[in-house]
Amino acid sequence: LIFESYLSLKYGISLDEGTNYFNSKGEKIWDYEQNRDYGKHITGIGKDTLTGLNQKQSKNIEEDGVSIGLGKVFSTNSKNKAILDNNDFLIWGDNGESFHFKESENLNFLKTNRIWKVNTLSSTSKKFTVQILFDKNKLSKKSNGFDDFYRDYWLAIDSTNSGNFNTNNAKLVRGVLNEKNEIVFQDVKLNSNSSYLFTLVKLNSKSNAILKTDLSDMTKLTESLTDTQVTIYPNPTKTNEFVNIDLKLNNESRVNVEIIDVGGRIIRTRELGTVKNLLLKEIFQVSGTYVIQVNINGAIKSYKVIVN
Structure with missing residues (x-):
């Protein structure tokens, strides 16, 4: 054989x-x-x-x-x-x-x-x-x-x-x-x-x-990442208008943000470095459903955003 x-x-x-x-x-x-x-x-x-x-x-x-x-x-x-x-x-x-x-x-x-x-x-x-x-x-x-x-x-x-x-x-x-x-x-x-x-x-x-x-x-894998640390607004939103990703963290942390389309593809990545408080603004030019994934020191949470 x-x-x-x-x-x-x-x-x-x-x-x-x-x-x-x-x-x-x-x-x-x-x-x-x-x-x-x-x-x-x-x-x-x-x-x-x-x-x-x-x-x-x-x-x-x-x-x-x-x-x-x-x-x-x-x-x-x-x-x-x-x-x-x-x-x-x-x-x-x-x-x-x-x-x-x-x-x-x-x-x-x-x-x-x-x-x-x-x-x-x-x-x-x-x-x-x-x-x-x-x-x-x-x-x-x-x-x-x-x-x-x-x-x-x-x-x-x-x-x-x-x-x-x-x-x-x-x-x-x-x-x-x-x-x-x-x-x-x-x-x-x-x-x-x-x-x-x-x-x-x-x-x-x-x-x-x-x-x-x-x-x-x-x-x-049950470590908490509370919504009070990350606020995304307005949601739903409109095309060509700013969406705010507001970070208010307890400690300085390494933060990455990924934006994913409905097909599951990463269309934008923001490596923000080490931050504690930050307001990030993003614009969507095409209507649809997206996900904003926020990675804080390896802990990830996903937020669904509707763009009309």
Whole structure:
């Protein structure tokens, strides 16, 4: 199965369910029995000099909506200049469930039914830094409404290797929607010779929890960001009229503001630096529904603005 494993990883074609994957030395790099619950859409990246494999990014030929690349996902593998050491592998599969969102153990969040498992293999103790893309068009249509997207998508990663995904044990990485309608998770760091479970989550619309960026612990994501600190007016407003974003903070804080359109695309970013009290004015030239996201020291809150 060495040659079949090579072809599978190179072209994103999963082998028959129940099949193990091997490198050119005959060493098992994906054990079906150990990963039985995640045996769908098996895909991977890796380097094996004896077979000529040097796959730095991949997605499954079945177009399951997920792409993973070392460093970054480019339009082609040849354009990805990241470096893999010989016999480095990242191989992943999923549980085959749907992309529907449902309430999780942590009631502040909704998560998809689909869960992925990724195994990393290396002869060194280095970390792999990857970019993970999700095709937003693959998500349930019920999850694509405006009320859902403006609360952000997050990648929840469980590294406890317990076999079952537990939201309360997970870390978070915030996603950004790009021009291709892909949810992009950048700089995801994975230890070598480790196993991870990951899934998509978003803030429950019934919850007032505030998400914190960059691998924050999900059990601590209820930190308060009160509306008295941020006031946005007038709302609704009119085209070509000022909208005021009034910041009155208790302490000097690092503040970024993003404005997002109804398609989920960031149309404007304001990096305000360290501020305490500030009045920011913005103008919308096109009518519609927008979201103003205010990031204060990593705590994020979203405000919907109607422009008539």
